[in-house]
Amino acid sequence: MKAQSKGTEWQVTEQIELSMPDNGAADFDEGGSMIERIIGVLNSGIAFSDIFLHEGSPIMLKQPKRLVPFSGEPVTAADMKELYRALDPEWETKIQQRAFDKAVDLNSARIRANCFTYGARRQYGCVIRRFPAAPIPLVQLGLGSEALEFVGARRGLVLVVGDTGQGKSTTIASMLDHINSTRPAHILTFEDPIEQLLTPKKSLVTQREVGPEGDVESFYQGALDALRERPDVVMIGEIREAAVAYEAVALAEAGPLVFATLHARSVDFAIAKMHRLLGGTETAAQALAHALRGVLCQALVPSLDGERNFLVTECLSVTRAAADLIEARAYDGIRAFLNKGGDGKSHAMNTHLQPLVSQKRVSLEDARLATTDRVQLDQIFKY
Numbered sequence: 001m002k003a004q005s006k007g008t009e010w011q012v013t014e015q016i017e018l019s020m021p022d023n024g025a026a027d028f029d030e031g032g033s034m035i036e037r038i039i040g041v042l043n044s045g046i047a048f049s050d051i052f053l054h055e056g057s058p059i060m061l062k063q064p065k066r067l068v069p070f071s072g073e074p075v076t077a078a079d080m081k082e083l084y085r086a087l088d089p090e091w092e093t094k095i096q097q098r099a100f101d102k103a104v105d106l107n108s109a110r111i112r113a114n115c116f117t118y119g120a121r122r123q124y125g126c127v128i129r130r131f132p133a134a135p136i137p138l139v140q141l142g143l144g145s146e147a148l149e150f151v152g153a154r155r156g157l158v159l160v161v162g163d164t165g166q167g168k169s170t171t172i173a174s175m176l177d178h179i180n181s182t183r184p185a186h187i188l189t190f191e192d193p194i195e196q197l198l199t200p201k202k203s204l205v206t207q208r209e210v211g212p213e214g215d216v217e218s219f220y221q222g223a224l225d226a227l228r229e230r231p232d233v234v235m236i237g238e239i240r241e242a243a244v245a246y247e248a249v250a251l252a253e254a255g256p257l258v259f260a261t262l263h264a265r266s267v268d269f270a271i272a273k274m275h276r277l278l279g280g281t282e283t284a285a286q287a288l289a290h291a292l293r294g295v296l297c298q299a300l301v302p303s304l305d306g307e308r309n310f311l312v313t314e315c316l317s318v319t320r321a322a323a324d325l326i327e328a329r330a331y332d333g334i335r336a337f338l339n340k341g342g343d344g345k346s347h348a349m350n351t352h353l354q355p356l357v358s359q360k361r362v363s364l365e366d367a368r369l370a371t372t373d374r375v376q377l378d379q380i381f382k383y
Helices: 034-042 077-087 091-097 145-152 168-182 219-229 242-254 267-277 282-291 320-327 331-339 350-358 364-370 374-381
Strands: 008-011 050-054 060-063 066-069 100-106 109-118 123-131 156-161 186-191 204-209 233-236 257-262 292-302 308-317
Touching: 034 050, 034 077, 034 100, 034 109, 050 077, 077 091, 077 109, 077 123, 091 100, 091 109, 123 168, 145 168, 145 292, 145 308, 156 168, 156 242, 156 267, 168 186, 168 233, 168 257, 168 292, 186 219, 219 233, 219 242, 233 242, 242 257, 242 267, 242 282, 257 267, 267 282, 267 292, 267 308, 267 331, 282 292, 282 320, 292 364, 308 331, 308 350, 320 331, 350 364, 350 374, 364 374
Parallel strands: 156 257, 156 292, 186 204, 186 233, 233 257
Antiparallel strands: 008 308, 050 060, 050 123, 060 066, 100 109, 109 123, 292 308
């Protein structure tokens, strides 16, 4: 991966054609177990974000602009059941209730598998997301100086937001590992499931899995109990409901530095969503303005040739001026503040997208899909 100041390049190491590729797949053993075949995909040297396993279809890989076959033979029901058994001995009970997630280590990679049925429970499927063997150093992500300020903070709430599959987990893991590498602290995480394992360095790391078979029943219960575990840094895997939003703000007000992810398309939408989860009142806006340290929104944009992704971000550092806008619930004002560069510590996503489009590294169409302010981007390029 190559860091840049205007959009980080997520390099695809080798292009896959729409037929079975003549690269790492050439030596792929179709006759091995499903776990062996997955390890073969992971070790192939081909870059991808996800593996798709669907009964009756070949193994498929997700790349920036394509979904392509890796194997020639279709996956069978027996293959899928073998995989499910390897991931979880209780799979038959779980899959009848709902899809289930499992995170496991396979040689040099860690994966998260989402296992499910489809076709009225007559067929089996699985989507596998892979993660780096170790967190990517923060300076290599190309997030800018704002991210370094966030991890250097000692208290407050930092939200990492964006759509599904935009690298939020990777970013937070890098932030936490930066703290782990640079100062003594107790880092406490609540994850569903634990996606990247953090090896203690200068910090003590406690990673707690959320779920019926995990260490804690829910994100809410974990956040509720967190202060008794005396953390300096807390990570809440996802804020999905009002109770978790309340506890995240309460934790940030009580002392620790708190990181959390939230599904939102932009910084201003994220702040509006948090305010709504907190009750939508004037008091809630005041509490959020006081607790919030920053909001980082990110997206992965495919390159023009489809062989890589670029990481683009927008960031709000909550200075006094930004806090006043949050407290006043002036969401349009927050957008204008970002578009003007804030007070030198914030930026809009279009500041990353504009040079990428101008240099023909990404298409305007893909930039329009990623931007948090399409009107402004269209004005820039007279679309």
